[in-house]
Amino acid sequence: MTSHVWHPFTQHGLNEPIPHVARAQGALLHLADGGTLIDAISSWWVTTHGHCHPRIAAAIAAQAGQLDQLIFAGYTHDPAETVARGLIDLAPRGEGQPELRHVFYSDSGSTAVEVALKMALGYWHNLALDGLATEESGGPRSRILVLEHSYHGDTIGAMSIGERGVYNAAWQPLLFDVGTIPFPAPGRERACLDALDAACARKPAAFIVEPLILGAGGMLIYSADILREMAAICRRHGVLFIADEVMTGWGRTGTLFACEQAGVVPDIMAVAKGITGGAIPLAATLATAPIFDAHRSTDRARLFYHSSSYTANAIACAAAVANLAIWREKDVLGRIVALTQGIATRLERLARHPAFANPRQLGTIAAIDLVAADAGYLSDLAPRLRAFFLGHGLLLRPLGNTIYLMPPYCLDEDQLDHIFTAIAAAGDHFGE
Structure with missing residues (x-):
């Protein structure tokens, strides 16, 4: 049967197979032809507790019969209010730092980042x-600083603050100029911090980072000490510090949010992906009181001009309410610790294989x-590699020659063994 679908990040000219997934449960994807795949990347980093989690699915079904959609400009509903309170309760905190106090809803990681930029x-x-x-x-601050190799999404603003290259070459005329700070690779940490200090002295508007690990840039990891110093430099110069926790949030790095490991409270924080457990799109941008208060006025011209038709969709918010309840009531971090240890043991063994180099891990993320x-x-x-892993019953999507995994937290030991056995087999097959 002819498909009329244009898939993202897919070169249709290569005629690669496109598996048809009929249903999913836990860490497994069940294909229409009867086969199964282990979802080793949480379907693009969104699924946390596992596919079709019964509590989240039930919340979606119940909300769909009560209130599905409501204009959010000047109206509200219980699920949105509950999620906002929950996010503020869970947000990073640090001694002597302003708290994140306000939640603005959107519908994807890219739009959460766009909102963050517009807020700043x-x-x-x-x-x-x-x-x-x-x-x-005499004009307002407008320059944005970014970290080398970063990726923040595919809308125009998000592309502008990401690494320039094949991702966005076709749209270069649309992208605005930014200041790029070198990535703090081993041995280059001081150069990174000195460059940030010099750039902040010129009074930019904000500095945005993926805290602790750069995702699409190659799963590049840097320390919590560096993140802490980055935030401190911004504070000294009065530059807004924005954390893009779209990928790093919801336990991926070992803590609920990556910023916790550095004791950093950003001025603005973007969250998405796992906010609903990965079941349905929702995103949020959290801001401190000074950011909100700068927009609060009796002058209607100074309101925050941003929205989408489905801002704070009630069904999506209901899924997030259920997800927050799971985090409160279940030992999710305990499962993350166990999974982190299981990955570490197997990654250490895999690192001895001559076909591989540069093993790295942060929480449940390994590459x-x-x-x-x-x-x-x-x-x-x-x-x-994608075809090889598909043949071994795995959804893995390497970043070039970098093989990474970011599984849902329900992954069991046998499934983890299967993943690492297949990666080792790929080394045997493709190793030079």
Whole structure:
């Protein structure tokens, strides 16, 4: 049967097989042809407790029969209020740092980041209207600082603050200029911090980071000490610090949010993916009181001009309410610790394989590079590895020659063994 679907991040000219998934449960995807796949990347990093979690599914079904959608401009509903309170209760806290106090809803990681950028620029714009915090030119601060190799999404603003290259070359004319801070790779930590300090001295609007690990940039890890110092530099210079916790949130790095490991409270924080357990789209951008207060006024021209038709969709919020209840009532972090240890033991064994290099892990995220002459995102190994893993009953989607896993927390020992056995077999098959 002919398909009319245009798939994301898929080169249809390669005619790669596109598996048809009929249903899912836990860590397993059940295919229409009767086969099964272990979802080793949580279906693009969203599924936390497992597919079709009964409590989340029941919450969605119940809400769908009560209130499905409501305009959120000037209206509200119980699920949105409950999720907002829950997010504020769970948000990172740090001594002497302002608390995240306000929640703005959107529907994806990219839009949560766009909202964060607009909040930051709106903050400086409104302060400038009051004659405060202007640049020497007299205008509001507008420059955004980003971390080298970062990725924040595929909308125009999110692409602008991500690494420039194959991801966004076609849309270069649409992207705005940013200041790039070198990634704090081993031996380059001081260069990163010195560059950030110098850039912040020139009074930009904000600095945005993926805390502790860069996802699509290659699963590149840096320390909590560096994250803490980055935030401190921004505070010293009065630069807003934005944490993109879209991928790193909801336990992936070993704590609920990555910023917790550094004791950092960002001025603005974007969350998405696991906010509903991965069941349905929802995102949120959290902000401190000064960000909110800069937009609060009797002047309607100074309101925050952003929305989407489905902002705070009631069904999505109901799923998030159920997810928050699971985090409160179940030992999710205990499962994460056990899974982290299981991955670490197997990754250590795999690292001895001569075909692999640079093993790395942060919480339940692990990555290793297959040694290759054509390393990088466009390595010819990527489609061959995807096909290989598909043949071994796995959903794995390597970033070029980098094989990574980010499984749901319900993964069992046998499934974990299967994943690492298949990765080792890939090393045997493709190793040089």
